[in-house]
Amino acid sequence: MKKRGLLPILMLLVMLEPPPTSAFVGQPVRARHGLVASTHEVASRVGVEILQRGGNAVDAAVAVALALAVVHPAAGNLGGGGFMLIRLADGRTTVIDYREMAPARAHRDMYVDEKGEIIPEASTVGHRAVAVPGTVAGLALALEKYGTMSWADVCRPAERLAREGVVLTHAEAESLKRAAQLLSRFPESRRIFLRDGRYYEEGEIFRQPELAETLRRLIEHGPREFYEGETARRILAEMEAGGGVITLDDLRNYRAIEREPLRTTYRGYELITVPPPSSGGVALIEMLHILEGFDLRALGHNSADYVHLLVEAMRRAFADRAQFLGDPDFARIPVKGLTSRRYAEALRQTIDPKRATPSATLSGGDAFAYESEHTTHFTVVDAAGNVVANTYTLNGSYGSGVTVRGAGFLLNNEMDDFTSKPGAPNMFGLLQSEANQIAPRKRPLSAMTPTIVLKDGKPWLALGSPGGPTIINTVLQIILNAIDFGMNLQQALAMPRVHHQWMPDQIVYEPFGLSRDTIEALRARGHAFTERPRYMGDAQAIMIEPETGMRLGASDPRRDGKPVGY
Numbered sequence: 430m431k432k433r434g435l436l437p438i439l440m441l442l443v444m445l446e447p448p449p450t451s452a453f454v455g456q457p458v459r460a461r462h463g464l465v466a467s468t469h470e471v472a473s474r475v476g477v478e479i480l481q482r483g484g485n486a487v488d489a490a491v492a493v494a495l496a497l498a499v500v501h502p503a504a505g506n507l508g509g510g511g512f513m514l515i516r517l518a519d520g521r522t523t524v525i526d527y528r529e530m531a532p533a534r535a536h537r538d539m540y541v542d543e544k545g546e547i548i549p550e551a552s553t554v555g556h557r558a559v560a561v562p563g564t565v566a567g568l569a570l571a572l573e574k575y576g577t578m579s580w581a582d583v584c585r586p587a588e589r590l591a592r593e594g595v596v597l598t599h600a601e602a603e604s605l606k607r608a609a610q611l612l613s614r615f616p617e618s619r620r621i622f623l624r625d626g627r628y629y630e631e632g633e634i635f636r637q638p639e640l641a642e643t644l645r646r647l648i649e650h651g652p653r654e655f656y657e658g659e660t661a662r663r664i665l666a667e668m669e670a671g672g673g674v675i676t677l678d679d680l681r682n683y684r685a686i687e688r689e690p691l692r693t694t695y696r697g698y699e700l701i702t703v704p705p706p707s708s709g710g711v712a713l714i715e716m717l718h719i720l721e722g723f724d725l726r727a728l729g730h731n732s733a734d735y736v737h738l739l740v741e742a743m744r745r746a747f748a749d750r751a752q753f754l755g756d757p758d759f760a761r762i763p764v765k766g767l768t769s770r771r772y773a774e775a776l777r778q779t780i781d782p783k784r785a786t787p788s789a790t791l792s793g794g795d796a797f798a799y800e801s802e803h804t805t806h807f808t809v810v811d812a813a814g815n816v817v818a819n820t821y822t823l824n825g826s827y828g829s830g831v832t833v834r835g836a837g838f839l840l841n842n843e844m845d846d847f848t849s850k851p852g853a854p855n856m857f858g859l860l861q862s863e864a865n866q867i868a869p870r871k872r873p874l875s876a877m878t879p880t881i882v883l884k885d886g887k888p889w890l891a892l893g894s895p896g897g898p899t900i901i902n903t904v905l906q907i908i909l910n911a912i913d914f915g916m917n918l919q920q921a922l923a924m925p926r927v928h929h930q931w932m933p934d935q936i937v938y939e940p941f942g943l944s945r946d947t948i949e950a951l952r953a954r955g956h957a958f959t960e961r962p963r964y965m966g967d968a969q970a971i972m973i974e975p976e977t978g979m980r981l982g983a984s985d986p987r988r989d990g991k992p993v994g995y
């Protein structure tokens with residue numbers, strides 16, 4: 430009698446138990462004052478040193494971005510572009526859009542032949558794939574408006590790393606070897622990154638004297654040097670030698686732009702994220718609005734019911750991405766509509782809880798295999814509570830493969846993020862519309878999704894990830910893991926992810942990520958899966974613990990990153 434009476438009480442206690450804070454994947458790194466989470470420990474340390482010298486989060490972010498250009502050349506860059514989301518302690522928010530721009534001589538059909546067929550590799554490899562780099566302009570704008578330190582001070586750590594060299598980690602040495610096929614097509618890249626075929630091994634010191642010299646010029650003459658000085662001259666010589674179309678005018682005219690962030694709420698939390706020309710914020714908000722109508726926690730994490738709803742939300746948001754999104758300075762983008770709750774409600778009504786909606790009924794398209802991808806994200810929080818979430822990229826790993834001769838840095842292949850031909854997939858298998866067709870001085874559509882979440886009006890979580898289109902779904906799932914499932918930050922990043930991008934109409938999943946039963950249950954509802962599972966993302970996130978103000982940092986266990994704090 431007594432025993433039977435105890436059971437309901439025990440069950441009630443279990444139900445009332447707060448969400449778990451311990452986790453089999455360990456705990457986040459804790460710091461009292463400031464914290465940097467990036468994909469390379471050396472870059473995270475550079476940021477913390479800036480914070481300890483009295484710099485704010487923006488100063489540190491600029492120094493980290495420049496350091497990553499040295500220690501993580503697959504994606505850290507001077508020759509690419511990205512988005513920096515800033516929330517200052519006084520509540521001001523902004524987005525620095527330093528996305529690359531199409532050169533003035535770019536045109537709609539530059540990657541198709543006379544029959545209208547896509548020319549293989551034209552938009553992904555070599556000089557013609559390169560868009561006008563935005564990184565140096567973006568970092569300089571962020572520093573000038575929101576930083577406190579001088580340009581020279583935040584450049585110096587990167588210059589030193591390039592000149593003195595860094596000890597190659599296992600991950601970086603392997604990454605260079607994996608890129609051998611691309612990099613060996615360009616003699617300067619082969620010489621610098623592959624040591625002319627005598628590959629670097631982990632533990633060796635990797636020095637980059639040409640890059641150090643470029644950074645020294647930037648220190649001495651300021652950021653415009655990149656667009657107008659000796660560095661610009663070297664970029665133009667490289668373009669001329671390899672048949673690229675970037676001109677001095679393109680470089681001189683490049684400007685980073687400040688944009689209003691997008692905002693919404695999700696289960697009482699405020700969300701701040703990036704607007705077009707990234708699709709990330711719009712798609713993230715659309716999916717959260719759809720999912721807010723379901724009790725996800727009750728379904729169980731990564732259960733068939735949960736994955737079904739996630740995938741149905743992803744499918745719809747990515748179909749809209751393909752149809753509507755592009756550079757807002759060139760096409761009217763229905764951002765308000767796509768991010769409205771009424772629109773999400775209407776989409777929610779179209780989800781059948783027991784059947785997958787075939788993507789083809791949402792719109793047309795083709796299946797396409799995935800290829801490699803790369804971008805990198807880092808997050809910084811300082812002692813005052815300023816927060817920076819920055820994602821930037823060369824697009825593919827090591828971008829176009831082209832290193833600017835005598836300048837030591839790689840150039841992006843961001844032109845591939847445009848629609849080369851409506852209806853034809855890009856390197857991520859993404860189908861895109863006319864809204865994202867190539868035009869002179871236009872910015873290609875991105876998926877980068879640096880995001881900040883507020884709880885009770887105060888910064889609570891800041892995050893982002895690389896991964897091409899998987900970025901958006903990685904950020905979505907970490908937010909759901911933290912809010913809906915109450916996971917600690919390390920676990921929120923570690924949990925297996927799924928990805929669906931409308932077309933190809935299949936679920937990408939991670940090794941050991943879904944049980945066979947779950948996969949079979951989803952197949953029975955009409956879902957298809959990629960043949961082989963693969964890991965996705967390299968999230969870098971910081972949480973501010975509301976009760977203590979402690980900064981908690983987590984780096985994605987899928988890669989090599991490390992949060993460093995003080």
Ligand code: GLY
Binds near residue numbers: 823846874
């Ligand atoms: N280049 C990848 C992205 O911007 O989404």
